[in-house]
Amino acid sequence: MAKMNMLHAINSALDISMAEHPQACIFGEDVGYFGGVFRATSGLQEKYGKHRVFNTPLTEQGILGFANGLAAFGAPALAEIQFADYIFPAFDQIVNESAKFRYRSGNEFNVGNLTIRTPYGGGIAGGLYHSQSPEAYFAHTPGLKLVVPRNPYQAKGLLRACIKDDNPVIFFEPKRLYRASVGEVPEEDYTIEIGKAEVVKEGSDITLLAWGAQMEIIEQAAVKAEEAGISCEIIDLRSILPWDAETLIKSVTKTGRLVVSHEAPITNGFGAEIAATIQKECFLHLESPIERVCGLDTPYPLALEKEYVPDALKVFEAIKKSVEF
């Protein structure tokens, strides 16, 4: 084990993947010598050469189109989109192409070798275009997998699983935690199964569910709730597509209450899908309506970020509301 921040953990997962397959390529804006604007790919060009770790021209559409082609050829394509906010120029390549390659060709061709890494989320004073959480747009697309780690250990194991997975995967990296979150991470290879949520803490009164950077927030809220005598079960969804309804159903059946939290706007956020499913599956076990603590239905602001963001206080209030219903 070594102490690593999330960037080191991601770098380590990429390094292992590059060593594993002689044709694996890392590419994206500034990822070459510079190591990416957040330095997640530092040192990899020196190690694996300019043919396999390279800067692309500034074209997300080009990056993903190229990645689809490279993956269709059979080489692991490890594409980086500099900020999740800039994934939209590549939307067509991802939603119409990556996601449908296998289906439309009867599996004559597929891009299972594709992994897209992209930093997402707020908390860095980035305003509209450096803070978005676009997971819900992609969660509406069959054929993709979406994964979000909450800490360095999870990041390495999940990223390795994404790269090994035989489907196109988008790996959303919580950029606020890149350097802020440090933890024990094995230097050797390991994977964490995609599609499985993790019960981070057991409890009996209410279930709290989030993913990525929002995990820290629900954990803080749980501390406040415990002080008020409310026992919280905390679950990290980890994988948004496919998502682990089973673990959540089991938990809500036990606690009878659920709070879901994400940074993206509430309307049509992935929390809506979760609430709908749990409402159906756990109807007779629910003690109160499912609460969602999410971003407002506005673009991500700058000066009033604190007001906008689902913070621990807002989650705490939702917990109280649910318990006192």
Next chain:
Amino acid sequence: MTNPNNISLNISHALEFIDGHALNIPTLKILSEQGDILDGATKSELDKETALKIYSTMRFIRLLDERMQAAQRQGRISFYMQCLGEEAAITASAAALKQDDMIMAQYREQAALHYRGFTLEQFMNQLFSNEKDLGKGRQMPVHYGSNELHYLTISSPLGTQIPQATGYAYGQKLKHIDKESGELNSEIDNVTICYFGEGAASEGDFHAGLNMAAVHKAPVIFFARNNGYAISTPADEQFKGDGIAARGVGYGIKTIRVDGADTLAVYEATKKAREIAVTTGEPVLIESIAYRLGAHSTSDDPSGYRTKDEEAEFKNNCPVARFKAWLLKQNWLDEKEDEAIKDKIREEILAALKVAEKVQKPALEELVSDVYDTPIPALQKQYEELKEHIKQYPDAYPITAGRIK
């Protein structure tokens, strides 16, 4: 013979491929590094008043950039981007336009905005995202915009302004199309200038925007700022062939390449480009060759990807110094007076910074205004709930709590 392919057929029997660099487009240069008009150079029409306004704009932006770069390091603002090295290209091109021509910029073009009359206070209010910011504190520093000054508010996603400029310019032209003949019946009164970096020119939006402008004839001036780098990526990892200018030619657009550190060359080229656009209604492309003297932004450290020697070489080719040398030789500028004015601007900047820093942040209602023309019901409800929450925990939301009605 009919020509459905829309190309000029020039039959050859030799199996020859044209090299990507074959065009080799020349670079217009009028002023020498020492500030002398070069032999045989196009005569410049730049008058004294405009010349001094250009110079004072460049000087102001240098000082503002210097001060705000430092302010970012002191943690007083979160982010900053300098125009360093491109002051001549931006200011002289803006000066060659009419005040009410539209400007669609990328982000590094504060000099064009100041030339138009954006005040020191307006710059500061945006940089501090306070309640006086025209953008209501929603975007990161340097995302300026002003409807009054015909300067579209900056959007971070690169290249998006390029096809928009085509559409806007097409609108400007429509006013002058004769209903009967469908031809331009007069000179167009306004054009759009669209600035973008050589990096942004790789985006799909660039290709879409240029192609649309060429085919549908929009009076837009595409101003490509080729400054050598897109963050850490050098231009030779960005494109092949003869620069962005070659693409203009490829799309059938009248194109010129200029020395972007040469105020006179940029001014003359843009003046001529405007003339072409207003008389023919067609697009023009200008590629400015300059060097991004500073870091990409305050989040960047260029020492990792370019050498000290390279930077030093370009420091000696300072666009502001070159223009100043010419002004001095013209006897339009006096060294002593220049120094005095600089000191005065420095003081003004510092004072304005201190004022803007203390102006309060936008009120809570600005969080939900402008998402739609009026907030939709769901958002209205979210806002009411948020207000209640903040009233309950005022200490946790110090920026807005005290002002909630």
